[in-house]
Amino acid sequence: MSVIEISNLTKIYGKARGINNISFTVEEGEIFGFIGPNGAGKSTTIRTLLGLIYPTGGSAKIFGKDCIKDGPKIKKEIGYLPSEVFYYDNMKVLDLLKYSASFYKKDCSKRIRELADIMDLDLSKKIDDLSLGNRKKVGIIQGLLHEPKLIILDEPTSGLDPLMQQKFFDLLKEENKKGATILFSSHILTEVQRLCDRVAIIKEGEIVTLEKISTLKESTYKKFKIETAAPIDKEYFQIEGVNDLEEDGVTASFLFKGNVNSMMKKIAGIDIVNIWVEEPDLEEIFMHYYEKED
Template sequence: MYAAETKNLTKYYGKSRGIVDVNLRLAEGEIFGFIGPNGAGKTTTIRLLLNLIFPTSGSASIFGLDCVEKSTEIKRQVGYLPGEVNYYGDMRVRDLLEYSGRFYAGDCSRRGRELAAAFDLNLDARIEDLSLGNKKKLGIVQALLHSPRLLILDEPTTGLDPLIQRRFFDVLLEENKKGVTIFFSSHVLNEVQRLCHRVGIIKEGRILRVDDIETIRAQQFKKVSVTFKAPSQEFAVGLKGVRDLVRENGTYRFLFGGDMDPLVKELAKRNVENLWIEEPTLEEVFMHYYEKE
């Protein structure tokens, strides 16, 4: 049994494309990163899993239960953090957590207090007065409140400061150790890398590939820019792993996917004025890596 599984899951909004033939399988206990640029279909996939919307064709299941037929049962075991957190403005933080808790069997109030404390969230604050970051924190607490077996998190880190983000990841890892499966979407590859066991990449509604994070990391390109003191110098001709080399105003730019050592040695032979080695953005990963396959 998979924690979540989709079979040729397809959603069209009228004529416009949501997702097409998405096949995903999440093993129980794994952390799965779902990445893609905005509009790729991440949120559509998540909404289909939660049955907020209905599939045009194909199917999805969570813990072996059909997402359309058994939605209520599924939700007892799922915690969901929406991309944009919206709660009842007339409530206080405490009221929302109580309200949410009452939908589940068992008493969640203690866990609510613990989580709120862990995220530094004031239980007496009015929801309408919360900042974006604090709303997100409340969203996280709310998603974890009833100790779900599967966490579905849509862009969970946007709006969180780095400190809270780290605490959040720690909590996620802790939950994961207890066996909780985590499915989270992001458009930041870096963020996903730090946490996930596997990564699925979606673009224009279709899954491009699903990989172990190790595979992705091993194949990942660096973005290199280098300026030499002697502007006329030739560079990188025949060096293995160099792609899309351009020269602009004396600066060489290229993507580098090979062994770092020969590159450094090659650079060392010249008189380097400036050197940048950066992580490519997700867009660049798509453009230069996935599309060429």
């Protein structure tokens, strides 16, 4: 079953920003990554899903219900962590969390304590006095305390130290195991790579590609680096399937997509000193998607 179905969603603000004709679905139980640089439309998409802003075209469904019309109903089962956490002044952490819990008709006090223990957060402090990272923790607990079926996270890791980030990811994996679907937006690829099953890459308001993380990495891209005895002819590796070619005298590096045999034959034709063949990381693939479009 699809938890989120977005079809031809469009939001135009004035002239510049916004999203254009976005469509994708997030299946139940999946951790879905949503990546793109700042200003690509990630937050706009999420805010439209949550009914904070209204689409100019298209529609979106969550749990099979229209995200605008049935908004209040479906939000019972959604936990949301905004990219920047802002809360009411002069409230203590516990008061804020209790206030948040009071909107859901269930007792969340036990869960609040559990989460605060895991995230190592002092509940008696005033929110005003917290550091950025600790505010983020409040946001995380606030988003998870009612054990939602759908967790939407907008750039959730900014401000968290690596240790906390790990705890947070473990927490998300646990929720995911219990059946929660997660939509995770980020501009940091390694974290998406660590956590997500599938990923949509968004650029300038449009979806560039949508693939499984594994396919994306496997998509027969190989990263080659070659060192030769004699300087290489500049044209030598300019063949079909080679991207991002960089040559510097006796070394050459590039991404290759295609039949590896043809490349091996090509390499066999020159006198090499050393060779590295690696899986490119997501970042390099990602950059490649971006450059291709330009």
